[in-house]
Amino acid sequence: MIQRCSVKETDRAETFSLFFTSMRVRDTRKGECNMTEVVAALIWDGDRFMACQRPAHKARGLLWEFVGGKVEPGETKQQALVRECREELAVTVQVGSVFMEVTHEYPDLTVHLTLFHASITEGTPQLLEHNDLKWITTKEIDRLEFCPADEVILERLKQI
Numbered sequence: 416m417i418q419r420c421s422v423k424e425t426d427r428a429e430t431f432s433l434f435f436t437s438m439r440v441r442d443t444r445k446g447e448c449n450m451t452e453v454v455a456a457l458i459w460d461g462d463r464f465m466a467c468q469r470p471a472h473k474a475r476g477l478l479w480e481f482v483g484g485k486v487e488p489g490e491t492k493q494q495a496l497v498r499e500c501r502e503e504l505a506v507t508v509q510v511g512s513v514f515m516e517v518t519h520e521y522p523d524l525t526v527h528l529t530l531f532h533a534s535i536t537e538g539t540p541q542l543l544e545h546n547d548l549k550w551i552t553t554k555e556i557d558r559l560e561f562c563p564a565d566e567v568i569l570e571r572l573k574q575i
Contacts (some may be wrong), residue, residue, distance in 0.1 A: 449525060450518075450525050450526070451485060451525065451526045451527070452486040452527050452529075453484060453485055453486065453527070453528050453529070454486055454492045454495050454496040454528070454530075455480070455482060455483030455484075455496070455528060455530045455531070456481055456482050456483055456500060456508055456510075456530075456531055456532075456533035457481060457530050457532050458482070458508070458534065459532075459534075462552055462553075463550035463552050464551065464552075464553075464572070465482060465540070465548065465550055466479045466480070466481070466548070466549050466550075466551050466559060467479065467480055467482050467503070467547070467548050468480075468545055468547040468548070470544065470545065470546050471546060475562050475563075478561060479549075479559040479560060479561045479562070479565075480561060480562045481568075482499065482500055482503055482504055482545075483495075483496055483499050483528075483530075484499040484503070492529050492531070493531070496508065496510050496531055496533065500533070500535075502544065503543055504538070504540040504543060504544075504545075505539075505540070505543055506537065506541075507535070507536050507538055508534060508535055508536060509534050510531050510532075510533050511534070512532050513532075514531060514532050515530050515567070515571060516528065517565075517567050519563060519564035521563070521564070526564055528564050528565075530568055553572050553575055556569050
C-alpha cells in the first residue's frame with residue numbers, strides 16, 4: 416500500500432515551490448519514505464539543448480536524460496545541480512529559474528525532478544559519467560530514448 420507522509424521541515428529558510436516537495440511517498444510494507452529529490456539542467460546552445468546518455472551499468476542504462484542527479488543532505492537544489500554538472504561534465508553552470516517539476520514512480524524508486532534552466536559559464540562538457548552527449552533540437556527528441564521521468568518535460572519542450 417502506498418500513502419503520503421509529511422516530512423519535518425528542518426530549514427525554514429528553504430522553501431519549496433510545489434506541494435510534492437513537502438510530501439514523500441511511503442511504502443507502508445517497508446514503513447519508510449522513499450521519494451528521491453533530483454535536479455537536472457536544461458542547457459541550451461542556440462536552438463539545441465543538451466541530452467546525456469546514461470552509463471550502461473546504471474539503472475535505466477543507455478537511456479537519455481538531462482544532466483543532473485540527487486540532492487545530497489544539506490544542499491539546496493541549486494547547489495546540487497552545480498555539483499552534479501562539475502562531477503559529470505567538468506563544467507561550471509549558472510542555475511536559472513525552474514523550467515518544470517515532475518514526480519515519477521519507477522519500479523525501484525520515486526523521484527521528484529526539478530529541471531532548471533542553466534548555462535555553462537566555464538569549461539567544455541566532458542564525458543566523465545555519461546556514455547554520450549548530444550545537442551539536439553526539439554524536433555529531434557523522438558530520435559532518442561529518454562528516461563520515463565523526462566517524458567512530460569519533453570512533451571512541453573516540443574511545444575516551444
